[in-house]
Amino acid sequence: MPARQPASSTPASQVAGTAAFSKFMHLMQLVADTPEPMTVPELSKISGYPRPTVYRTVAALVAERLLAEHPRSGKLTLGPRLIQLASRSWGRSELRLAAVEELKRLRDLTGETVHLAVPNGQHMVYIEKLESPSAVRMSSRIGTNVSMHSTSVGKIYLAMLDEAALHAALDALPQPFSLQTPNTVKDSAALRKQLEQVRRRGWSVDDEENEEGICCFGAAIFGEAGKPIAAISVSTLRFRQKPDPEQAYVTPLLEACRAITRRIAETPALSGADML
Structure with missing residues (x-):
């Protein structure tokens, strides 16, 4: 048989x-x-x-x-x-558990809303969100799919892919790009130029590209063989953005991503990309 x-x-x-x-x-x-x-x-x-x-x-x-x-x-x-069911899934996410303490520390250091996102087909999906203590809150929710081309988490994830994976990911994005705001990048050629800069400096910016009045800074978390597996963003309202955003947001953001990446590397169960 x-x-x-x-x-x-x-x-x-x-x-x-x-x-x-x-x-x-x-x-x-x-x-x-x-x-x-x-x-x-x-x-x-x-x-x-x-x-x-x-x-x-x-x-x-x-x-x-x-x-x-x-x-x-x-x-x-x-x-x-x-x-x-969704709550239990997010609550048991191994990646979320590996990241949650650093996310809390990042939120407290910056005083701003922090998101943890992972790739989900042609989008990124938020699997954790820690709200700013400010009275003005972000409208995003855990489980929300967001565009790759218009968000800091999407752009940093794309920028850290190897060339073959990046080419495939850009080809898979819906064309033409959806224009979320007047600042949204309009096509793959323009996005590629942005991604080259993002790759060089190691962090990304969503400068009111996904939602007017909101600026986000993104950095990547890496897994096995140095591949990006997730991204973290710090989101702030334009009117309250600090004068030196690189020092105020990007420096602690990069430190948090490095700490989570180290924890993943030191924990065999977390070393692969499939940690949900």
């Missing part, structure tokens, strides 16, 4: 239920990514799925508490079960 093929080696197109599962995931992602909660008809329109399909899928997701539907408005939000 031939050996049973491991499930992980079976092409996704041959796995029973893949199409239905993909619809579930696509609809949940749309609910998560849309700034304002949507109704089922709105979700059907933005997803491109027929309304009966969306009604059935949403009903199943609500029954499993993966989505929640407001009883009067019909607006959809992520459900408590999904949030529970």
